[in-house]
Amino acid sequence: SALAAAAQRNGQLTKPPGALGRLEEVGIWIGGWQGRAQPQIDHPQVVIFAGNHGVTAQGVSAFPSEVTVQMVANFRHGGAAINQLARLHGAEVEVVALELDRPTADFTQGPAMTEAETVAALQAGWNAVSPKADILVVGEMGIGNTTVAAALAAKLFGGTGMDWVGRGTGVDDAGLTRKAKAVDAGLARHADVTGPLQVLAALGGREVAAMAGAMARARVERVPVVLDGFIACAAAAVLHCATPGALDHAVAGHLSAEGAHARLLEKLGKQPLLSLGLRLGEGSGAAVALGVIRAAVVCQSGMATFAEAGVSGG
Ligand SMILES: Cc1cc2ncn([C@H]3O[C@H](COP(=O)(O)O)[C@@H](O)[C@H]3O)c2cc1C
Numbered sequence: 001s002a003l004a005a006a007a008q009r010n011g012q013l014t015k016p017p018g019a020l021g022r023l024e025e026v027g028i029w030i031g032g033w034q035g036r037a038q039p040q041i042d043h044p045q046v047v048i049f050a051g052n053h054g055v056t057a058q059g060v061s062a063f064p065s066e067v068t069v070q071m072v073a074n075f076r077h078g079g080a081a082i083n084q085l086a087r088l089h090g091a092e093v094e095v096v097a098l099e100l101d102r103p104t105a106d107f108t109q110g111p112a113m114t115e116a117e118t119v120a121a122l123q124a125g126w127n128a129v130s131p132k133a134d135i136l137v138v139g140e141m142g143i144g145n146t147t148v149a150a151a152l153a154a155k156l157f158g159g160t161g162m163d164w165v166g167r168g169t170g171v172d173d174a175g176l177t178r179k180a181k182a183v184d185a186g187l188a189r190h191a192d193v194t195g196p197l198q199v200l201a202a203l204g205g206r207e208v209a210a211m212a213g214a215m216a217r218a219r220v221e222r223v224p225v226v227l228d229g230f231i232a233c234a235a236a237a238v239l240h241c242a243t244p245g246a247l248d249h250a251v252a253g254h255l256s257a258e259g260a261h262a263r264l265l266e267k268l269g270k271q272p273l274l275s276l277g278l279r280l281g282e283g284s285g286a287a288v289a290l291g292v293i294r295a296a297v298v299c300q301s302g303m304a305t306f307a308e309a310g311v312s313g314g
């Protein structure tokens with residue numbers, strides 16, 4: 001009913017029908033999830049989950065694993081890209097570091113996480129969401145996690161390593177081949193694993209599981225979510241494959257430059273709001289898209305109706 005009320009209000013606003021294009025759809029959608037025809041964004045929440053990955057032993061990143069903990073310190077000191085973008089929206093950056101000194105197991109050798117580790121990471125994500133948030137940006141930091149995301153996507157949707165890997169932090173052709181080989185080895189090792197959550201345990205990582213947990217909690221709290229890039233969408237894909245409609249509360253913030261992001265968005269049935277060639281993660285693309293979402297919300301909520309403004313033709 002909130003969605004219908006928001007759509008009805010949209011139809012009365014002082015503009016030709018549809019003239020605000022996709023902004024209208026976004027404004028109505030936010031109204032539906034917030035349960036009001038005049039949605040607002042006063043309390044955006046930005047949370048970043050960090051984890052380390054055993055699969056980095058396969059030489060899959062252009063950067064060493066220490067960068068994960070170093071970037072966590074940078075987030076806490078306000079020096080990262082996401083800090084600047086969050087500040088633009090009056091949001092703090094909350095950082096949840098998940099056992100950085102205990103990387104997940106190398107998924108080419110065995111399951112990345114035990115069931116208990118997977119549940120703990122899902123719960124960390126679940127617990128991080130503020131029910132008072134009116135929109136949520138979920139970001140990540142974890143050297144090696146574009147390989148993890150590629151492995152998850154390949155296992156959930158089919159295809160080979162080469163179909164799903166990209167250059168991540170900027171690996172060369174040899175690095176790209178090592179990534180594809182690692183994903184293929186993971187697929188072979190975990191060929192008998194079925195079920196999205198079991199796949200998450202076998203091939204995922206703590207920050208990826210935590211992102212999925214946060215997105216699920218947001219759905220329950222009716223908090224709209226802005227999806228970031230390839231890794232965030234791989235986390236979202238676990239929910240999508242587990243439960244139809246699990247991502248109804250999520251909008252794709254942007255199309256990342258990571259090779260297979262377009263294919264992944266297609267699998268999720270999501271159209272990105274922006275395409276700026278970003279390939280950073282941290283929730284940065286989602287935070288940039290938040291500006292567009294705010295534009296949709298101010299129009300939906302602040303415009304006068306034809307009747308209010310005395311404009312003819314509504
Ligand atoms: C300084 C720095 C800051 C980052 N912020 C996000 N990422 C991004 O890069 C990583 C994934 O790429 P790969 O799979 O190639 O390791 C993730 O940590 C992601 O968030 C960063 C990477 C670096 C080096």
Ligand SMILES: O=C(O)c1cccnc1
Binds near residue numbers: 229256257
């Ligand atoms: O799409 C992303 O989120 C991404 C791409 C490259 C590196 N880190 C993140």
